[in-house]
Amino acid sequence: MNYERASGLMQVLLNHYGLREQPFAMTSDPKFLYLGSGHRESLASLVYSIAAGRGFVALVAETGMGKTTLLFNLLRQLQGYAETAFLFQTQFNPREFMQYLLIELGHKMANQDLVLAYDDFNKNLVRNARAGKKTVIVIDEAQNLDIPVLETVRLLSNFETPKNKLLHIVMAGQPRLADKLSDPSLVQLRQRISVIAHLSPLSPEETCSYIAHRLRVAGYEGVPLFAPGALAMIAAHSKGIPRNINNLCFAALSIAYALGKRTVDPNIVDEAAADFDLSRVGSQQCAESYPSAEAVEFAGTYLRAFKAAMGEAAQSRGPASNGVPNEIAMGDWATV
Numbered sequence: 331m332n333y334e335r336a337s338g339l340m341q342v343l344l345n346h347y348g349l350r351e352q353p354f355a356m357t358s359d360p361k362f363l364y365l366g367s368g369h370r371e372s373l374a375s376l377v378y379s380i381a382a383g384r385g386f387v388a389l390v391a392e393t394g395m396g397k398t399t400l401l402f403n404l405l406r407q408l409q410g411y412a413e414t415a416f417l418f419q420t421q422f423n424p425r426e427f428m429q430y431l432l433i434e435l436g437h438k439m440a441n442q443d444l445v446l447a448y449d450d451f452n453k454n455l456v457r458n459a460r461a462g463k464k465t466v467i468v469i470d471e472a473q474n475l476d477i478p479v480l481e482t483v484r485l486l487s488n489f490e491t492p493k494n495k496l497l498h499i500v501m502a503g504q505p506r507l508a509d510k511l512s513d514p515s516l517v518q519l520r521q522r523i524s525v526i527a528h529l530s531p532l533s534p535e536e537t538c539s540y541i542a543h544r545l546r547v548a549g550y551e552g553v554p555l556f557a558p559g560a561l562a563m564i565a566a567h568s569k570g571i572p573r574n575i576n577n578l579c580f581a582a583l584s585i586a587y588a589l590g591k592r593t594v595d596p597n598i599v600d601e602a603a604a605d606f607d608l609s610r611v612g613s614q615q616c617a618e619s620y621p622s623a624e625a626v627e628f629a630g631t632y633l634r635a636f637k638a639a640m641g642e643a644a645q646s647r648g649p650a651s652n653g654v655p656n657e658i659a660m661g662d663w664a665t666v
């Protein structure tokens with residue numbers, strides 16, 4: 331299949347479900363941000379730390395949990411209040427790091443010399459401070475930074491006046507970042523980090539709300555696309571990791587479409603999950619069947635919980651009522 335045909339098919343799929351755009355894309359588009367309790371708390375703690383001048387903060391979570399998506403939202407919120415630099419390429423030495431940083435801060439010709447680069451950086455900070463603006467450096471994928479670069483990041487904190495924090499640094503990364511920061515050689519940096527935010531997997535309830543939210547943002551209006559049992563299976567197979575949820579939902583919708591079904595049922599989710607089972611295609615085929623007995627039991631438990639909750643919600647169905655934007659009340663599960 332060529333690219334043109336593939337995009338044509340994608341469009342057919344979107345039209346079939348009445349979607350304006352792909353609801354489960356792999357991009358970290360902040361427009362789709364869903365704030366479950368953990369994501370909401372972490373975002374709030376990042377925003378608050380910057381507003382309160384806490385200096386260094388870190389965001390640590392497993393891959394696919396939504397760090398980059400959250401950072402993009404943070405950058406949006408800072409527009410107009412701060413000059414921001416978003417760094418995500420992390421394979422460089424201290425000099426390259428400073429150059430990259432200066433370029434991100436709008437210096438056309440970033441200084442080659444490290445000392446001069448620090449000087450340029452300092453002038454930039456002072457200029458922003460005089461204009462009443464914060465300077466915020468957001469470093470994504472920080473788990474890949476080498477120790478000397480982390481030490482350079484630490485040195486940036488010297489650009490402070492006794493009274494004001496001129497500079498705020500947010501470092502986001504996978505758990506390896508936490509391991510690195512525990513290295514005895516980085517004790518000075520570690521001590522400067524005032525907040526370490528964490529993202530935990532979405533609960534099964536949040537998984538349902540997340541799916542509903544993404545479908546709504548993508549323009550879906552209509553009858554439920556995912557049967558309750560299918561939602562339970564997605565929660566179980568994805569383990570509440572948003573990237574896994576996206577993968578499963580998109581694969582399941584594609585399979586449902588191919589089978590001429592409007593609704594995704596649990597069998598379809600199983601089939602979609604099997605497509606992501608690398609052990610089936612690896613050189614050593616895994617003897618264990620998929621889903622594992624554990625996953626099925628997990629799904630079964632949540633399926634029963636969903637049904638019970640939906641039974642209650644159906645009886646007392648009223649407006650979505652938890653008062654939290656981006657959240658969906660329990661009663662809305664049935665309309666995912």
Ligand SMILES: Nc1ncnc2c1ncn2[C@@H]1O[C@H](COP(=O)(O)OP(=O)(O)OP(=O)(O)O)[C@@H](O)[C@H]1O
Nearest residue numbers: 356357362363364393394395396397398399572573
């Ligand atoms: N809270 C959320 N709301 C909406 N979508 C989310 C959320 N969290 C994650 N996603 C989606 O899941 C996918 C993975 O998210 P993201 O790229 O932000 O993860 P990450 O933690 O940065 O992963 P990695 O460590 O691999 O870089 C993206 O498609 C993103 O849109």
Ligand SMILES: [Mg+2]
Nearest residue numbers: 397398399470
């Ligand atoms: Mg990321």
